Amino acid sequence: xxxxxxxxxxxxxxxxxxxxxxxxxxxxxxxxxxxxxxxxxxxxxxxxxxxxxxxxxxxxxxxxxxxxxxxxxxxxxxxxxxxxxxxxxxxxxxxxxxxxxxxxxxxxxxxxxxxxxxxxxxxxxxxxxxxxxxxxxxxxxxxxxxxxxxxxxxxxxxxxxxxxxxxxxxxxxxxxxxxxxxxxxxxxxxxxxxxxxxxxxxxxxxxxxxxxxxxxxxxxxxxxxxxxxxxxxxxxxxxxxxxxxx
Amino acid sequence: xxxxxxxxxxxxxxxxxxxxxxxxxxxxxxxxxxxxxxxxxxxxxxxxxxxxxxxxxxxxxxxxxxxxxxxxxxxxxxxxxxxxxxxxxxxxxxxxxxxxxxxxxxxxxxxxxxxxxxxxxxxxxxxxxxxxxxxxxxxxxxxxxxxxxxxxxxxxxxxxxxxxxxxxxxxxxxxxxxxxxxxxxxxxxxxxxxxxxxxxxxxxxxxxxxxxxxxxxxxxxxxxxxxxxxxxxxxxxxxxxxxxxxxxxxxxx
Numbered sequence: 077x078x079x080x081x082x083x084x085x086x087x088x089x090x091x092x093x094x095x096x097x098x099x100x101x102x103x104x105x106x107x108x109x110x111x112x113x114x115x116x117x118x119x120x121x122x123x124x125x126x127x128x129x130x131x132x133x134x135x136x137x138x139x140x141x142x143x144x145x146x147x148x149x150x151x152x153x154x155x156x157x158x159x160x161x162x163x164x165x166x167x168x169x170x171x172x173x174x175x176x177x178x179x180x181x182x183x184x185x186x187x188x189x190x191x192x193x194x195x196x197x198x199x200x201x202x203x204x205x206x207x208x209x210x211x212x213x214x215x216x217x218x219x220x221x222x223x224x225x226x227x228x229x230x231x232x233x234x235x236x237x238x239x240x241x242x243x244x245x246x247x248x249x250x251x252x253x254x255x256x257x258x259x260x261x262x263x264x265x266x267x268x269x270x271x272x273x274x275x276x277x278x279x280x281x282x283x284x285x286x287x288x289x290x291x292x293x294x295x296x297x298x299x300x301x302x303x304x305x306x307x308x309x310x311x312x313x314x315x316x317x318x319x320x321x322x
Numbered sequence: 323x324x325x326x327x328x329x330x331x332x333x334x335x336x337x338x339x340x341x342x343x344x345x346x347x348x349x350x351x352x353x354x355x356x357x358x359x360x361x362x363x364x365x366x367x368x369x370x371x372x373x374x375x376x377x378x379x380x381x382x383x384x385x386x387x388x389x390x391x392x393x394x395x396x397x398x399x400x401x402x403x404x405x406x407x408x409x410x411x412x413x414x415x416x417x418x419x420x421x422x423x424x425x426x427x428x429x430x431x432x433x434x435x436x437x438x439x440x441x442x443x444x445x446x447x448x449x450x451x452x453x454x455x456x457x458x459x460x461x462x463x464x465x466x467x468x469x470x471x472x473x474x475x476x477x478x479x480x481x482x483x484x485x486x487x488x489x490x491x492x493x494x495x496x497x498x499x500x501x502x503x504x505x506x507x508x509x510x511x512x513x514x515x516x517x518x519x520x521x522x523x524x525x526x527x528x529x530x531x532x533x534x535x536x537x538x539x540x541x542x543x544x545x546x547x548x549x550x551x552x553x554x555x556x557x558x559x560x561x562x563x564x565x566x567x568x569x570x571x572x573x574x575x
Contacts, residue, residue: 192412198371
């Protein structure tokens, strides 16, 4: 029953969030600010993770399936496929749920316990829309760019690790990356990214918006935002994979 | 004028307010007093629509708040200013941006006119030279004054003030009280102040509403309050020795 209550309240909140903004200009300004806060400021962690993950996939692939029967292109091919299909859109989104989701829930939760959301409501501002909609739009716009950068850096990280450690030549790696490339997998990855971005912003926004109590509860909301966003992302990942790839 | 008719409020099985009937007059500082936990803040939240009453209704100049549709409520809320106990200023906005906020959301004027209006409101509450500071960089008293500036930015007809003096020193409390009184007179607002600061009650209260035992226990003017023989009210107001001396000086029992 509790789960149904939260699902119902979540969708009712979304109804409020997507109602007509009071001033489009104010909302757009907030969206741009959120793009910087939630997107641009996540670039460092995304870049670092992607570079090293690509490097590790390359080394793991080479060392675990090292056989004369394995074609030369397998390392580059494996890095590309793992990165584009799962690592960048899903794993990076899970990590962003930790960073961005906790930021969103803590910010909105703090506003709730410090009566700032009440202040918005009394002014006649649609507080749910004002606080959550710009975050949804910002993450849905900026996350695909982050994921594309992640894809590039992960594949680049694989190349660096492979070539610098001498386990594969540059030309073989690049040939592997180019081998049997289907551009649809990028489309699939970006669709997933947008869906995951909306999940992160809405689930975390929901947790923050309905925070009750004090600072301890803000912390609890933050943790819940990360855990529930991750769970919903994993379920959505399975469903989207079934829908888009089969 | 704001009128409350037979208002009750319960949270689950817990009854907080029972059968409140009151009229809060225009151009007056109406003060709602009562012990901590007596339900006065809940009453304020029912009045501004943050909590729907369990029974009863709230009328703004004769129009039932509960009967209004969403758009009408939105319009009415633009006529309401509220100062919160915590000031509730937006942390990520500067002092100037906080006052500009309601104007940017609702006012139909140019950006420069909005800035002029915000500057006027800040000057009115004696805040100068702090426009670009963030709320965390100014004192509690200044935050309250910025809160008042934000509350009056849209020329409100109704002003709600929740515990304006909590956490403030006596001198700053007097400044805030005087400001509330002056603004009530200037803007002819229906002002409702939730407080348990007796200095404030004696200082600026035009009409006093005493909430006790979940009900409106007593109502009257400042002078009537001093002379009242209501035992619960007397025990509450004149609990301190200083207030007892004030009562004597004002001709009370």
